[in-house]
Amino acid sequence: MKRIGWFTTARGPGSYGLFTSILARIHSGNVDARLAFVFINREVKGNEFRRKIIQMAEDEGIPVIIFPSDGFMPELKARDIAAWREEYGKGLREQISRYPMDLGVLAGYMLVIDPMTCREHDLINLHPALPDTYKGTWEEIVGQVVENGDEAYGATVHVCSPELDRGAIIAYDSFSTAPLRARFESKEELVKAVRAEEVRREAPLLMETIKMIVDGEIVLRGGEVYDPRGLRIEEHPNLSERVSGVLAGRD
Missing domain, CATH: 3.40.50.170 (Formyl transferase, N-terminal domain)
Structure with a gap:
């Protein structure tokens, strides 16, 4: 059974719809896989769709990783976006390292993935x-x-x-x-x-x-x-x- 890592910013109904769709496919047996984790690069901040995705994942026993990018090393981000992206990528890889995946899916993920993460993992967008x-x-x-x-x-x-x-x-x-x-x-x-x-x-x-x-x-x-x-x-x-x-x- 394939292990899928789900990456999302969970900003609105599109992201929510994609998440409910993959859960439905897995539950029906149409997709022979399980979600290894859900990675969200934003705090909940009152976002209803984000809250729903987190709740659904937790109800399914799927680990939820919240690693906000908007407040991550702001000085470096303003000075050198490429270097910032590499640093955030290091943190991302450390966060997901506890949950092995065979395939990563970027589904409403509003952030450019750093080169090293692209090289180390099979990710689709x-x-x-x-x-x-x-x-x-x-x-x-x-x-x-x-x-x-x-x-x-x-x-x-x-x-x-x-x-x-x-x-x-x-x-x-x-x-x-x-x-x-x-x-x-x-x-x-x-x-x-x-x-x-x-x-x-x-x-x-x-x-x-x-x-x-x-x-x-x-x-x-x-x-x-x-x-x-x-x-x-x-x-x-x-x-x-x-x-x-x-x-x-x-x-």
Whole structure:
């Protein structure tokens, strides 16, 4: 049984939805794994979604690690962000060292992982853009998708790498923006609608990707992605049909 480390900032409903989705998949037996720990890089600070995730994890007997990044070595952070990231990474690795994991999942984790942690662990990240397209936050990306008139949009799961959002691609999901463009005239409404559809499809995409890794359909090694025969995967799996099937209740 695979041991999964769950990394999240637990900022809002998206992070909460991803966490409830992985628990549901594990409980149903769809994903043959267990959560080794939940790592949160923020104090609760009255955040309801963060509080719920912590409570759910504790109810399941899953260790919760809270290691706030916002107050960590602020002078160094202001002076040298790369050095700060390395120092925080050292602390992170020390915190999780008591709980071995086979796979780390960044699910709504709003912090760049340091290079050493990327090298020492197999980590995957959900990025709200199609492969080899946009970088940045979802706000920036969706705005560009709408502004540029992109006919398709979606999200990508990739291997965590020292270069932000540029690790080896594992799988992706894509959907047409045409129906949304036909329904919403204003840019503001369209941005909200496109983002809402992407969020709706995020959890199934991440869960299906995790399942493929756990089941051995995809093998991560040295920051690269291989098939069960040990051959590097060159054509990234498009999981759009699987995602649509899950949303339609066909799973």
